[in-house]
Amino acid sequence: MSGGGDGFAAVRTGLILRLADLRARGARVAADLTAPISADAEDAAIEREDDDALAGEDALLAREVAAVTAAITRIDEGSYGICTSCGKDIAAERLAAKPEAALCIECARKFSA
Template identity: 35%
Template sequence: MQKQSSSQPRQHIEKHKAILDERRHELETRLRAIEHDFEQPRNPDDDDRAAERNNDEVLEELGETGQKELLAVQAALDRIQAGTFGICVKCGKPIAERRLDAVPHTPFCQSCAQSI
């Protein structure tokens, strides 16, 4: 796999690293809040418990989605560290800056993402 090319100047890498670090922090904060909510004592009232169960299902889905995104963000940060950020993990071609701006944690160029 090739290393970062001249199409990925250091300033762009640093910009994306800052965005990814911020997103990681946001996700970690959100996941801690969800975990904290699950740890709270449940209401003994049947009607309230039913509503809490519905809320728990929503929180669980948000938690799972957040964990998946957190893994993708961390993988992107690992690619920055390895010097392979901005290079498609499937075809090895550079990922367009516009795509990285839209989805900074993407491991795929537009073409490979569409084929998956």
């Protein structure tokens, strides 16, 4: 499925837009995490719980940013659509559903088990 950067220009553009959105969301989460905690004990407890959820969201966003960035790099290098584990083509349907996919469905299942 390797087609070089030109064969996936629309996918690359979509990934760049998604990357911008992820980074903007990450910046909002970071700002919320650095907001001062209320002096009121009850409010502070709620804010700490919110911070725990935000920290989880921040970690998820970081993983997504890394996956999207890696997909853009694979497009630029001409290896997009090729499983980074087994070297087989990644199904077009999988890439349509998950454009940042680095693994074919078989390898993804193997590594998630």
